[in-house]
Amino acid sequence: MSTALESLLDHPDAGGDDLSPDECASILVRLEAITDQWAREGGDQLLQQHIEDARQLAGVLRLCIEKDVPLAFL
Secondary structure (H helix, E strand, C coil): CCCCCHHHHCCCCCCCCCECHHHHHHHHHHHHHHHHHHHHHCCCHHHHHHHHHHHHHHHHHHHHHHHCCCECCC
């Protein structure tokens, strides 16, 4: 199955190629849709933490897009 999150999900936790600003933009759209759906569903404290983590990642992706810089994994 193909998803806009594929380049993020298949990426190693450390090192590997950077994600381009275009890849970040694609990931951001899907990540925001998922986060919005989770927020509508409500849920327990663990889900709320996942929502907060996803929103923090979305902020980093937005910054990469705005600054036109790749997302590096250190």
